[in-house]
Amino acid sequence: MDNFLEPNKIIKAKRQNGYVLATRGATKANFDAYGDAMLGAFEAGYGSGWTVAHQEAWGKCLGNLMDMYRLGVEDFQKEERDKKQAAIEEAKAAADKEAIKAAEKEAAEAQKAVEAAEKKRQEEDAKRNKEREEPPPRLRNPTRSSWRRGRPRRPACRWSEPTSRRG
Numbered sequence: 001m002d003n004f005l006e007p008n009k010i011i012k013a014k015r016q017n018g019y020v021l022a023t024r025g026a027t028k029a030n031f032d033a034y035g036d037a038m039l040g041a042f043e044a045g046y047g048s049g050w051t052v053a054h055q056e057a058w059g060k061c062l063g064n065l066m067d068m069y070r071l072g073v074e075d076f077q078k079e080e081r082d083k084k085q086a087a088i089e090e091a092k093a094a095a096d097k098e099a100i101k102a103a104e105k106e107a108a109e110a111q112k113a114v115e116a117a118e119k120k121r122q123e124e125d126a127k128r129n130k131e132r133e134e135p136p137p138r139l140r141n142p143t144r145s146s147w148r149r150g151r152p153r154r155p156a157c158r159w160s161e162p163t164s165r166r167g
Contacts, residue, residue, distance in 0.1 A: 023076060
């Protein structure tokens with residue numbers, strides 16, 4: 001009982017007990033109920049010999065014990081929160097890496113599109129420059145069209161025909 005009144009001597013071990021119980025599903029509320037149940041069991045065991053002094057002394061001892069157990073539960077809960085937070089941060093980092101990879105891929109595709117457009121523009125510019133440098137195509141004499149090739153030329157008017165034909 002002296003150790004319960006001076007918790008510094010047993011706090012580490014009882015805190016560890018609370019941690020172990022928390023890993024098995026115990027909560028702070030469980031320890032409230034457990035302390036009350038133990039106090040009730042002691043009172044029932046003492047029967048008529050149970051006094052107010054017993055109630056105060058055992059209540060204080062069990063209250064300290066349950067507080068030590070609760071500290072173990074808090075340690076477990078904090079560790080679980082830290083694990084979850086670390087998992088969340090890891091997932092965020094992985095998602096960020098994926099987002100960065102996707103952005104890099106998108107940027108590379110955009111760069112390729114820009115390069116392709118620039119190449120096409122340069123080809124079109126070269127084609128236009130070539131067209132400007134080439135002399136215009138020679139036009140044929142409009143009086144000598146291709147449908148007349150190989151045929152004798154007819155005079156432009158009737159009076160230019162030889163006189164022997166006039167008649």
